[in-house]
Amino acid sequence: MLSFHSKWVSFTAVASCAVLLSCAVNPATGRREISLVSESQEIAMGREADPAATEQFGGLYGDDELQQYVVDLGNRLAVISERPTLPWEFHLVDHELVNAFALPGGFIYITRGILAHMNSEAELAGVLGHEIGHVTARHSAGQITRAQLGTVALIGGAIFSETLRDNLGGAAAGLGLLMLKYGRDDESEADALGYRYVTRERIDPRGISDVMRMLQSTNPSAEEMGIPGWMLSHPDPGDRVAANDRRIRESGTDFSTYALNRDEFLQRLDGLVFGEDPHQGYLIGERFIQPDLQFEITFPSGWRIQNSPSAVQAGATSDDAVMQLTFSNAQTPAACARAFVAQDGVTGGRSGQQRVNGLEAAWAEFTVQTQSGEIRGRVSCVAHADNVYQVLGYGTRAGWTTHAASVGGAMSTFRHVGDARYLSVAPHRIDIVRLPRDMTFAEFTQQYPSTVPDDEVRLVNQVGEDVTLRQGRLMKRITGGQIPTS
Numbered sequence: 001m002l003s004f005h006s007k008w009v010s011f012t013a014v015a016s017c018a019v020l021l022s023c024a025v026n027p028a029t030g031r032r033e034i035s036l037v038s039e040s041q042e043i044a045m046g047r048e049a050d051p052a053a054t055e056q057f058g059g060l061y062g063d064d065e066l067q068q069y070v071v072d073l074g075n076r077l078a079v080i081s082e083r084p085t086l087p088w089e090f091h092l093v094d095h096e097l098v099n100a101f102a103l104p105g106g107f108i109y110i111t112r113g114i115l116a117h118m119n120s121e122a123e124l125a126g127v128l129g130h131e132i133g134h135v136t137a138r139h140s141a142g143q144i145t146r147a148q149l150g151t152v153a154l155i156g157g158a159i160f161s162e163t164l165r166d167n168l169g170g171a172a173a174g175l176g177l178l179m180l181k182y183g184r185d186d187e188s189e190a191d192a193l194g195y196r197y198v199t200r201e202r203i204d205p206r207g208i209s210d211v212m213r214m215l216q217s218t219n220p221s222a223e224e225m226g227i228p229g230w231m232l233s234h235p236d237p238g239d240r241v242a243a244n245d246r247r248i249r250e251s252g253t254d255f256s257t258y259a260l261n262r263d264e265f266l267q268r269l270d271g272l273v274f275g276e277d278p279h280q281g282y283l284i285g286e287r288f289i290q291p292d293l294q295f296e297i298t299f300p301s302g303w304r305i306q307n308s309p310s311a312v313q314a315g316a317t318s319d320d321a322v323m324q325l326t327f328s329n330a331q332t333p334a335a336c337a338r339a340f341v342a343q344d345g346v347t348g349g350r351s352g353q354q355r356v357n358g359l360e361a362a363w364a365e366f367t368v369q370t371q372s373g374e375i376r377g378r379v380s381c382v383a384h385a386d387n388v389y390q391v392l393g394y395g396t397r398a399g400w401t402t403h404a405a406s407v408g409g410a411m412s413t414f415r416h417v418g419d420a421r422y423l424s425v426a427p428h429r430i431d432i433v434r435l436p437r438d439m440t441f442a443e444f445t446q447q448y449p450s451t452v453p454d455d456e457v458r459l460v461n462q463v464g465e466d467v468t469l470r471q472g473r474l475m476k477r478i479t480g481g482q483i484p485t486s
């Protein structure tokens with residue numbers, strides 16, 4: 001089912017359908033659909049966007065066993081779907097945000113943040129089945145546009161010439177994100193398909209209701225550094241728990257012999273990183289500190305900042321200027337600055353070399369003519385330890401007039417960090433404990449203290465305030481965590 005964004009697109013689609021007779025029945029939804037995108041195109045789109053999408057959500061989570069577990073469970077559900085021959089890929093990505101998403105062609109992503117909030121294999125299967133449903137019903141294939149793909153490529157990429165050439169209507173396009181937002185009908189349909197795959201695989205569909213309740217109880221509009229949470233990308237069609245419970249009732253099936261796999265699942269989460277991982281770099285206000293690489297930079301006041309493994313980006317809230325920090329392949333700062341202005345379409349202006357906080361550095365001003373107007377900016381390259389870093393700032397002509405001084409000021413804040421207080425950091429982790437006796441939640445947090453607030457512990461365990469926790473039950477507590485806040 002394609003969801004059309006405008007009458008114009010809709011008209012085009014109908015026309016091409018009539019001319020090319022490219023209508024087919026979707027095996028998952030049973031509906032006739034107009035294929036604007038062939039299956040091979042769909043796969044190509046997913047494959048093209050996959051590296052940037054993975055990157056945007058923090059890269060792959062570095063636990064091979066857990067990664068393989070997600071892959072195996074995902075494949076079990078995918079092969080019994082209506083599109084078993086797609087090149088299905090399942091990725092556990094290293095982001096604390098509660099989200100899961102799918103790209104066309106069968107590329108599916110689960111954050112470690114959503115995993116941390118789950119309490120059984122049936123819940124994970126519920127989310128994977130739902131995302132598989134978006135793919136088999138071809139929701140995202142209809143939605144993802146070339147512009148979005150361009151934006152995604154840009155996020156992951158160090159391809160600045162492309163950055164500057166493409167769709168810079170607002171210069172902050174550089175901060176555009178992979179934001180697939182489904183319609184409510186698509187959500188209901190993906191829920192129904194997820195139920196189908198989960199029950200075919202003899203996994204308890206009551207886990208679907210559990211995970212939906214969990215998703216509703218996590219911050220519904222969680223948006224962190226510009227990245228949408230589950231509820232933003234998957235609008236609640238309303239009563240989805242009730243709809244799932246109704247499916248269960250109406251099936252007339254006794255699901256008690258179906259797999260919930262609560263304990264086995266929770267054991268797998270033991271040691272999982274919880275919340276922000278400061279080793280990926282962390283923020284104190286607008287001050288970004290990368291403890292493993294031992295540098296810091298302070299972005300202009302009030303800017304939105306987004307961090308991914310290969311780039312840190314910041315954007316003015318007025319959407320007319322951005323900054324981006326990446327690794328440079330150049331051997332020296334001067335070579336880095338020269339290489340930047342030597343790109344096609346980039347016109348170099350004033351340039352020079354001067355040390356930044358004792359570090360060897362070079363800078364150049366530049367302009368780029370685009371279809372939507374002139375882009376102006378400044379590149380600053382700094383040598384630190386074994387790396388050369390490129391700090392790029394640019395904006396629309398008007399935006400640059402407003403922001404050039406603060407961007408220049410931000411560039412001059414790049415410095416070495418040697419203070420152990422900022423370098424010896426550690427993330428929080430999940431610790432799984434088995435209760436030796438019946439106890440209340442208050443007794444649990446007293447006997448097994450966590451290093452995050454009780455409300456958060458309650459949320460990840462999905463337990464109410466007054467419930468008695470039974471002897472033998474596995475519970476998550478959160479330990480460790482060392483992240484400076486000032």
Ligand SMILES: [Zn+2]
Pocket residue numbers: 130134182186187190233234
């Ligand atoms: Zn969805």
